[in-house]
Amino acid sequence: MTDNKIDIAALDEELIVGAEIDDAAADEELSEGADEMFEHFAITVDKGQKLLRLDKYLVDRMEHCSRNRIQVAADSGNILVNGVAAKSSYKVKPLDRITLVMPYPKREIEIIPEDIPLEIVYEDDDLLIVNKEAGMVVHPGCGNYSGTLVNALTHHLKDIPLFQDGDMRAGLVHRIDKDTSGLLVVAKNERTHARLAKQFFDHTIHRRYIALVWGNLPEDEGTITGNIGRSPKDRLQMYVFADGSDGKHAVTHFKVLRRYGYVTLVECRLETGRTHQIRVHMSWQGHPLFNDERYGGNRILKGTTFMKYKQFIENCFKLIPRQSLHARALGFEHPTTGKYVQFESELPDDFKAVLQKWDTYTDAVGLDMDEI
Numbered sequence: 001m002t003d004n005k006i007d008i009a010a011l012d013e014e015l016i017v018g019a020e021i022d023d024a025a026a027d028e029e030l031s032e033g034a035d036e037m038f039e040h041f042a043i044t045v046d047k048g049q050k051l052l053r054l055d056k057y058l059v060d061r062m063e064h065c066s067r068n069r070i071q072v073a074a075d076s077g078n079i080l081v082n083g084v085a086a087k088s089s090y091k092v093k094p095l096d097r098i099t100l101v102m103p104y105p106k107r108e109i110e111i112i113p114e115d116i117p118l119e120i121v122y123e124d125d126d127l128l129i130v131n132k133e134a135g136m137v138v139h140p141g142c143g144n145y146s147g148t149l150v151n152a153l154t155h156h157l158k159d160i161p162l163f164q165d166g167d168m169r170a171g172l173v174h175r176i177d178k179d180t181s182g183l184l185v186v187a188k189n190e191r192t193h194a195r196l197a198k199q200f201f202d203h204t205i206h207r208r209y210i211a212l213v214w215g216n217l218p219e220d221e222g223t224i225t226g227n228i229g230r231s232p233k234d235r236l237q238m239y240v241f242a243d244g245s246d247g248k249h250a251v252t253h254f255k256v257l258r259r260y261g262y263v264t265l266v267e268c269r270l271e272t273g274r275t276h277q278i279r280v281h282m283s284w285q286g287h288p289l290f291n292d293e294r295y296g297g298n299r300i301l302k303g304t305t306f307m308k309y310k311q312f313i314e315n316c317f318k319l320i321p322r323q324s325l326h327a328r329a330l331g332f333e334h335p336t337t338g339k340y341v342q343f344e345s346e347l348p349d350d351f352k353a354v355l356q357k358w359d360t361y362t363d364a365v366g367l368d369m370d371e372i
Contacts, residue, residue, distance in 0.1 A: 045096040054079065055088035058100070069190075073100055076194035076335075078201075101201045111170075112146060113155035120156075121183065121343050126192040126336050128157075130184050131345045134322050138175040138184070153186060160188050173197050174205075174273065181348045182209070182327025187335075195335035200273065206331035207270045209278055210257070210347060212324035212354065213287040214301040217264050221255040224281040228274040237294060238276045240284040250274045252281045260358040262302040263290055267328070279323060290316070290354070292323035316357050320350040 043061065055070045058079075062070075073079050074088045079100040081090060092098070119131040132138070132149060139150040153171060157163040163170045171186040173196040187193035199205050229247025231239035241247040251271035258265040264287070268278045279295050282288060288297030298317065303309050331342035347355070 041098075041100050043098045045092055045094055045098065047094050049092060049094050051091045051093065053088065054081070054086055054090040054092055054098075057092045058098070070100075072190045072194050076191060076198060078194055078198045101198055111140065111154050112151060113158055114146060114151040115155050116147065116152035118149075118152050118156060121345065126188055126334075127196070128186050128188065129330065129343045130186060132176065132181060132184055132327075134179050134181040134348065134350070137178045139172060149184070157188065162187070162189055162193070173200055176327050177276070177279075177323070177325070179322035180325045180327060181351070183330040183343055183345050184327070185330060185332065192335045196332065199332050203271055204333070206329065206342065207273070207327065208329040209268045209270070210326045210328045210351070211266050211268055211278055211282065212290040212351075213264055213266060213282050214262070214290060214297055215264065215287045216259060216261060216302075217254075217256055217266065217287060219256075221253075224252045224254065224285060226250060226281065226284060228277060228280055238274070238280045240280055242284075248272070248274055250277050250281065252278055258355075260362050263358060265355065278325060290324040291320055292325075294323070297323065312357075312361060316354050319357060320354045322350075324351060324354065326351055 041062075043058075045057075049057075055067050055074065058070045059067045070079070071088045074086065077085045079086055079098065081092075081096050081098050083097075086098075119133070121129040121131050123129070130149065130153075137148045140146070140148050150170060150172070154163050157171070171188060171193060173185060173187060173193060176182060176184060185196060187196055196205075226240040226242055227244050227247035228238050228250040229241055231237040233239075239247070240250075249272060253269040253271065255267045255269075256264055257267055268282075270277060274280075276294070279289055279292055283292070283295040283297070288295045288301065291298050300310065300313050303313070326347055327345075328347075329342060329344045331340065333339070334341050
């Protein structure tokens with residue numbers, strides 16, 4: 001890398017919101033909860049810089065970044081100069097402040113197309129919406145080189161140029177955890193990819209999740225705000241830095257849907273998209289997700305000491321052997337039509353089954369929510 005160039009590949013993990021950790025020690029799951037899959041750069045032009053086209057200036061400054069990629073970003077409004085959207089032809093001046101948002105660059109890894117069934121909720125020439133099942137990894141990483149959503153998409157979209165180069169993140173703008181079910185949007189061309197990335201960056205994407213959490217939340221609705229970063233004690237976990245000393249700003253809005261006494265069904269709306277955001281925020285508030293092993297929800301945290309109750313919880317854990325989290329709704333401005341579109345998916349069978357189990361239990365024992 002030269003002294004004057006920015007090496008995108010070298011800066012991936014530092015600059016990308018929720019960047020993936022590509023090593024065996026860090027479980028692939030740690031990467032996926034960060035919904036945004038884009039890079040954010042900020043550059044201040046040198047005092048002695050001569051007038052030069054914006055695209056040419058950025059190509060000269062940024063390694064592993066083609067002029068076409070920069071032009072697509074500019075055409076999508078993803079490059080700002082002094083806070084104003086700029087075209088590729090803009091002439092860069094000394095001390096200009098340039099900020100840009102771009103989808104991940106291509107990562108070198110062999111992607112093998114696999115004919116894996118996908119539940120496609122919607123598809124047009126620009127994008128598709130997938131309802132991902134729990135247990136499926138979104139994209140290849142250390143220890144997961146096959147059976148991923150990207151392997152399936154590469155087969156399904158084999159005639160689409162964006163999916164013919166073996167890019168491990170082709171079309172992806174966000175992701176959800178391996179053991180979280182629900183909706184994902186996938187871009188089918190570079191323009192759509194760039195425009196969706198900008199919406200995620202601007203926090204204008206509407207995302208609602210359904211979660212079953214331990215305990216009886218004291219309020220019917222509220223907002224959790226707390227910086228999220230990697231735990232200083234365990235790199236496989238994320239952590240809330242309550243004093244704001246580290247991590248990234250994170251906001252989760254929640255609303256109670258149903259109280260079961262010892263657990264609560266909530267709807268969570270993401271304002272930001274940090275790694276494991278809902279799981280970490282809820283755990284921080286003393287309400288880990290039901291059966292979330294990573295954050296302590298896979299043991300009895302509320303209830304009675306009776307053996308029958310212990311057996312009941314164990315049976316519930318068998319019904320939903322994962323964290324109880326589902327990406328229910330996804331809404332955004334369509335990159336081509338400009339119209340707002342929204343998609344929803346039903347709770348999967350394992351989630352429905354455990355809720356039915358809790359319905360039966362609370363009816364049978366007659367839990368009084370005011371006494372819990």
